[in-house]
Amino acid sequence: MMTLQENKTKIFNQVAQATIEAGRPQNSVTVVAVTKYVDSEVARALVDIGVTHIGExxxxxxxxxxxxxxxxxxxxxxxxxxxxxxxKDVINYVDYFHALDSVKLAAEIQKRAEHPVKCFLQVNISGEESKHGFSPEEVEDALAQMADFDKVELVGLMTMAPIAATEKEIADIFSKTNLLRQQLADKKMKYMPFSELSMGMSGDYKIAIQNGSTFVRIGTSFFK
Known part of the structure; x- marks a missing residue:
């Protein structure tokens, strides 16, 4: 079993390499360490070796x-x-919320947040029934309803590929998500920069980086 430091070094090096191979600027991808499988002491050990983005x-x-x-x-x-x-219990401690999946949830964040929260609109590009999120066809109407929400800063889109998807299917889903993000960014809407993409986990983050992801959510690879 590798140490936490060895795993961290390996992951950060692989993300950096994938970023270079995608022809993208260095440091354009942020690694979010997902600590849901470990306790606070292990999370602290991760922070002590230089991890600064924590996901739960x-x-x-x-x-x-x-x-x-x-x-x-x-x-x-x-x-x-x-x-x-x-x-109300959590939103004022959150820097980034990756799973905004309904207008009603956005309205509740608007009501409870004391500062603008960077949110990713969750989109269900694959159409998988078990996945949360807006279909691409629902996005425009949803954004119209959120137009005045100054506490909900829509920094980008988040999506997940189906577990059984092939690499080609994953790439297609991530590519379509990036295209939608670009279309939304081009609209230059207030409170909605859509400059970021939250895509990719331990098993598919390299494909995500190839297709424009700026935040990859990695959990198991840190702790095996």
């Missing part, structure tokens, strides 16, 4: 880690589905 998918785990690591200067990512009734 459940509100209770997010708050546990946030309290345990509050002495560090970290960027916090909530990456999982967020129930509207829990928004």
């Amino acid at each position: 998918n459940r509100v209770d785990k997010f708050l546990d880690k946030y309290q345990a690591l509050k002495d560090y200067d970290l960027t916090w990512h909530l990456i999982g589905t967020l129930q509207r009734r829990k928004v």
